Amino acid sequence: MLRSVFRLDDAVRAGMTPDQLRGRMYERIGRSVYRRRDTVIRPVDVYAAFSRSSPDTYLSHTSAALAWGIWLPPRIQPGFPIHLSRTGPDRTVPRQKNVIGHWSSAAPADVREIDGFRIASPALAWTQLAGSALGLEDLVVAGDALLQDPDGPPRAENVVGTNPLATTEELERLLQRRAGFRGRRLAMEALPLLRARADSRPESIVRQRLIRQGFPESEANPVLGFVEGRRIRPDLADRVHRIAVQYEGKQHNEEAQLGRDILRDADLERIGWISVRTDKAFFTPRGEQAFFDRLRAAYDKRGVIIGRVRRA
Known part of the structure; x- marks a missing residue:
């Protein structure tokens, strides 16, 4: 059929x-x-059909990233045009309707075959994103997506692969081998900023902006312990000062989830932690500033003064 x-x-x-x-x-x-x-x-079916256009063609760039479920800015959505890359000494690029073609010097090991089609490995796709008009923050977000833990949230439907999609060591080896590609300098800048265990794109952005604002770096999704059999696992945790940051996605508006959130914050308080929450309002200038003010107040309670840092 x-x-x-x-x-x-x-x-x-x-x-x-x-x-x-x-x-x-x-x-x-x-x-x-x-x-x-x-x-x-399904986007994956479209990718499979186009990438089978010739034996030396594979899905690449943002199309490959979307197929792997790598976190990208909302402006980048599945659909046309599709990015295809071709290897070979003649340096020809795929040319057809609804396709942006590229020539690639990728090694055979950097291209995978999965679900019947050829696709850039997650690590290769990440290096290609570095040259695809992503800024540093978004490139770090994409890299965090590669390092997700298997016990994190379920992967999105209609994507391929399993977590983790890559390791920092794999990214380091690839950057050492691929000298001179477009975006390499940005990729080298982003690599040491990647962190494992992030559960979502917003969570990764919040973590990065906390650091830029001068807050101590937080650990993503650590298990802090158990209270009455309930696992305590905040989104971001500063273990030294016992301050947790929680990003509440849209699912937190559901009544059952709201109850779990209240219980979670109570559990954190019982083990001596302060919990500071934020949501989509963080992505407005006023909401972001209000969150930073609440977080500074939490650090004030710990006797730690966090100065204001002008946002880049």
């Missing part, structure tokens, strides 16, 4: 005729790539 997105050779093997493909049920979306109009297409 054909997938919602398929190639011409798949259709031929299934016994379809050219007239059928020209009918109203199907739409050509790329060179020898078609979709069924009556089905919802």
Whole structure:
């Protein structure tokens, strides 16, 4: 049975005729790539069909990052155009409808085959993001996504791979091998800022901005202990001063989750910690400043004065 997105050779093997493909049920979306109009297409199926265009072509750049489930800015969404890279001595790039083509010097080991299509390894995709108009903060976020723990939140639907997608050692080795690629300087700057165990893009951003504001660096999602069998695992924790930061995503508005949040903060208080919470308001200038003020007040209670740092 054909997938919602398929190639011409798949259709031929299934016994379809050219007239059928020209009918109203199907739409050509790329060179020898078609979709069924009556089905919802999955991004991974689109990536698979396009990346199978030739043996030396593989999914790359932001398209590969999206397929792996790497955290990217909201402005980067699945869809067209798709990034494909080609290796080879002639340095030709893929050219077809709905495709941005690249020539790549990647080693064979840096390209994976998964779910029937070829794709840049998570580490290679991260280095490609460094040259794809991401700033330092977003590149660190993407790198944190590679280092997630297996026991973190479930991965998004319709992405490939399992956590962790890469290690810092793997990224270091790749940067040593890939000299001179576009974005290498930014990748080298970002690498020492990556941290394991982050659970979300907002959490990674909050952690980075805390450091830039002069707060002590916090550890992501450590298990601090148990209270009556409940695991205490704050989003960010400064163990030295016993201050926890919690980022409340939209799921925290649900009644059952609100109850768990109240209990979690009570558990932290019982073991002598201060919990400071924030949410999507952090991503407004006023909300961010209000959060930093609350956090400074928490450090004041510990006898630690945190000065104000002008935001870059």
